[in-house]
Amino acid sequence: MEKKITLIGSKLAKTGNExxxxxxxxxCENCKFKKICHEGMVVGRRxxxxxxxxxxxxxxxxxxxxxVVEIEVSREIPMLIESRKALEGLTLSDSIKCNNIxxxxxxxxxxxxxxxxxxxxxxxxxxITCPRGYSLRKVIVSPVD
Numbered sequence: 001m002e003k004k005i006t007l008i009g010s011k012l013a014k015t016g017n018e019x020x021x022x023x024x025x026x027x028c029e030n031c032k033f034k035k036i037c038h039e040g041m042v043v044g045r046r047x048x049x050x051x052x053x054x055x056x057x058x059x060x061x062x063x064x065x066x067x068v069v070e071i072e073v074s075r076e077i078p079m080l081i082e083s084r085k086a087l088e089g090l091t092l093s094d095s096i097k098c099n100n101i102x103x104x105x106x107x108x109x110x111x112x113x114x115x116x117x118x119x120x121x122x123x124x125x126x127x128i129t130c131p132r133g134y135s136l137r138k139v140i141v142s143p144v145d
Contacts, residue, residue, distance in 0.1 A: 006047075007037045008069050009062035013052045018074050020046050020113040027060040036068075046074040046113025075142045077118070080108040086123045086137035091144055093117045096134070103131055108138065115143035 012019065021041045028034050041047075049069045056065035079095060093116060096109040103109070105128060122140040130136050 004040055004071055005036065005068060006041065006071055007033055007057065007059070007066040008049070009059070010056050010064045010067050011062070013049065013067040013069050015049055015052055018046055018048045018113075020044065025061060031060065033057065033059075033066070037066075044113060045115070046077060047071045048074040073143060074113065076121070077111055077114060077141050077143075078108060079111045079114065079139060079141055080105055080128055080136045081120070081139050083127060083135040083137045086120065086139055088120055088123050091117060091119045092141075096136075098132065098134075100132065105130065105136070109136075114141075117144040118142060119144050 008019065021043055023043045024034070024038045028037065031037070049071055051070045053068040056067060059066040081092075081096065085092065095111070095114060098106065098109045100106060118141040120139045121142045124138040126138070128136040128138060
C-alpha cells in the first residue's frame with residue numbers, strides 16, 4: 001500500500017479523515033512547501049489520513065496553517081450500484097451518474113474520488129429505495145491499480 005507525506009489544513013488533519021486532491025492553486029506556486037504538498041498527488045484521487053504530526057506550518061490558503069500528515073490512497077469507497085451489478089469481486093469502470101442533486105442518495109450514486117476502474121469488495125444485503133425506480137445496493141469498492 002503506497003504511503004506518502006503531504007500537508008493538509010490543520011483543522012482537517014485528523015487520523016481517518018479522507019479528502020479528494022483538487023490540485024495546486026496559484027497561491028502555492030512560490031511556497032517553500034509546494035513540493036511536499038503536491039508532488040505525487042493525483043487530481044481527483046481520494047486519500048485517507050493515516051497519521052498526523054503535531055507542528056503547525058504557515059500556509060497562504062489555510063488560515064490556521066497546515067500539518068504534515070501521512071496518507072494513503074483510500075481503499076474503501078462506499079457507493080450505490082445497480083443491484084444486478086452488485087457482485088463481490090466484479091471490476092467496473094462506470095457508476096450510476098444520477099443528476100438528481102436533491103436526492104438523499106446523490107452522494108453515494110456519484111461518489112467523489114471514484115477511480116477509473118474499481119472492484120466491488122463488499123455488497124450490503126438491503127436494497128436501497130430510489131426515487132427514479134432503480135434497484136440499488138450499497139457496496140464498498142476499491143481502486144484497481
